[in-house]
Amino acid sequence: xxxxxxxxxxxxxxxxxxxxxxxxxxxxxxxxxxxxxxxxxxxxxxxxxxxxxxxxxxxxxxxxxxxxxxxxxxxxxxxxxxxxxxxxxxxxxxxxxxxxxxxxxxxxxxxxxxxxxxxxxxxxxxxxxxxxxxxxxxxxxxxxxxxxxxxxxxxxxxxxxxxxxxxxxxxxxxxxxxxxxxxxxxxxxxxxxxxxxxxxxxxxxxxxxxxxxxxxxxxxxxxxxxxxxxxxxxxxxxxxxxxxxxxxxxxxxxxxxxxxxxxxxxxxxxxxxxxxxxxxxxxxx
Amino acid sequence: xxxxxxxxxxxxxxxxxxxxxxxxxxxxxxxxxxxxxxxxxxxxxxxxxxxxxxxxxxxxxxxxxxxxxxxxxxxxxxxxxxxxxxxxxxxxxxxxxxxxxxxxxxxxxxxxxxxxxxxxxxxxxxxxxxxxxxxxxxxxxxxxxxxxxxxxxxxxxxxxxxxxxxxxxxxxxxxxxxxxxxxxxxxxxx
Numbered sequence: 001x002x003x004x005x006x007x008x009x010x011x012x013x014x015x016x017x018x019x020x021x022x023x024x025x026x027x028x029x030x031x032x033x034x035x036x037x038x039x040x041x042x043x044x045x046x047x048x049x050x051x052x053x054x055x056x057x058x059x060x061x062x063x064x065x066x067x068x069x070x071x072x073x074x075x076x077x078x079x080x081x082x083x084x085x086x087x088x089x090x091x092x093x094x095x096x097x098x099x100x101x102x103x104x105x106x107x108x109x110x111x112x113x114x115x116x117x118x119x120x121x122x123x124x125x126x127x128x129x130x131x132x133x134x135x136x137x138x139x140x141x142x143x144x145x146x147x148x149x150x151x152x153x154x155x156x157x158x159x160x161x162x163x164x165x166x167x168x169x170x171x172x173x174x175x176x177x178x179x180x181x182x183x184x185x186x187x188x189x190x191x192x193x194x195x196x197x198x199x200x201x202x203x204x205x206x207x208x209x210x211x212x213x214x215x216x217x218x219x220x221x222x223x224x225x226x227x228x229x230x231x232x233x234x235x236x237x238x239x240x241x242x243x244x245x246x247x248x249x250x251x252x253x254x255x256x257x258x259x260x261x262x263x264x265x266x267x268x269x270x271x272x273x274x275x276x277x278x279x280x281x282x283x284x285x
Numbered sequence: 286x287x288x289x290x291x292x293x294x295x296x297x298x299x300x301x302x303x304x305x306x307x308x309x310x311x312x313x314x315x316x317x318x319x320x321x322x323x324x325x326x327x328x329x330x331x332x333x334x335x336x337x338x339x340x341x342x343x344x345x346x347x348x349x350x351x352x353x354x355x356x357x358x359x360x361x362x363x364x365x366x367x368x369x370x371x372x373x374x375x376x377x378x379x380x381x382x383x384x385x386x387x388x389x390x391x392x393x394x395x396x397x398x399x400x401x402x403x404x405x406x407x408x409x410x411x412x413x414x415x416x417x418x419x420x421x422x423x424x425x426x427x428x429x430x431x432x433x434x435x436x437x438x439x440x441x442x443x444x445x446x447x448x449x450x451x452x453x454x455x456x457x458x459x460x461x462x463x464x465x466x467x468x469x470x471x472x473x474x475x
Contacts, residue, residue, distance in 0.1 A: 054448060057449065061451040068365065069363045157393040160393075160394055160395075160396050161397075162363055164475055168450060172451070
């Protein structure tokens with residue numbers, strides 16, 4: 001990451017948020033960034049281990065897109081944090097160093113992360129990685145379609161940019177769901193197991209946190225509960241083509257990621273992702 | 286700020302009274318310099334060909350010997366690792382040619398599209414063995430399994446098949462020609 005790149009320096013000025021509004025916007029942007037970073041990092045764990053070269057490259061490319069999206073959102077969050085003395089994230093500033101995208105990614109602890117539980121789940125087998133990506137891309141596609149019209153021009157610009165990339169992620173993961181579901185008995189068994197394991201994390205995607213609802217009133221965020229139908233319709237369509245039974249969310253659902261309550265799977269991910277910056281703060285390569 | 290495609294038109298007309306002739310001449314020269322900077326990942330394309338240079342603005346700076354040069358670029362993909370290298374290359378090229386007072390800015394909106402790639406850029410890609418992007422059309426934005434007809438850059442056959450949506454870089458997909466059997470990269474429409 002390069003702390004010199006600053007997307008907010010041109011074209012649009014960041015709105016002058018303050019107080020409760022500023023705190024909510026920062027929380028929201030961090031949530032968007034954390035989702036992308038954590039899933040991007042999980043996908044990057046496949047680099048060099050993909051089942052065939054083309055798919056190794058595909059997942060690495062998706063990881064790159066997601067980390068790029070995360071950078072854009074972190075840069076914006078850092079800009080807002082640095083403008084406000086009251087932001088709790090000011091505690092991450094050290095000496096002369098302001099809060100930066102790197103600081104937000106590498107120096108927050110697991111309870112500071114706002115990502116949904118789905119994206120931190122370990123890779124498992126190929127089918128589990130595919131289902132995790134499919135569930136998330138379906139959600140992200142529906143979200144960014146709406147967020148492209150956010151009243152916050154920087155949030156909307158990043159969403160508009162990202163939507164094009166997410167379209168590829170969704171197409172790619174949909175095709176894999178179909179290939180595995182409508183494939184061999186073994187591949188179908190694998191993907192059914194993956195669905196059984198991950199579907200408890202689905203409801204959290206479309207359950208709004210308090211800051212999301214608050215900002216939705218100002219048309220800055222999207223009330224994600226309104227994405228539920230689009231998410232379900234897309235999933236039904238793909239599962240149908242994949243000869244899989246429709247997804248039913250009757251089983252117990254897990255929540256908490258948006259409030260910073262994570263599984264220990266996030267902690268072990270962070271241990272690896274953050275170790276260089278925490279050992280050698282500010283190191284570059 | 287003058288958008289680049291518009292600037293190209295202005296050059297032929299040269300009747301814009303708001304910008305002094307000497308500054309316009311400098312803008313033109315800078316665009317010429319930017320044409321010499323290639324995309325590090327697709328080295329046959331200049332950053333002008335690629336369509337990522339969105340604006341060049343030159344203005345007088347009384348506090349400085351060199352006029353103030355502002356170049357605005359936009360990334361192809363969010364995670365494009367070439368952006369930092371490109372930003373540095375622009376700065377270095379300008380300094381080498383005496384423009385020490387420069388600033389490179391990145392904008393995200395409107396989002397980059399392959400429709401901004403120049404015709405010459407598409408010809409260069411094809412000559413290099415990379416299928417140039419189709420014009421953005423319905424099929425590019427469709428979510429589902431509707432394949433585009435991609436022309437093989439080697440034998441010009443449309444009888445090709447997609448190997449993978451993701452190729453050696455974020456902007457490319459991998460294809461193979463069913464006629465001449467050559468595998469090739471396709472610069473995805475985006």
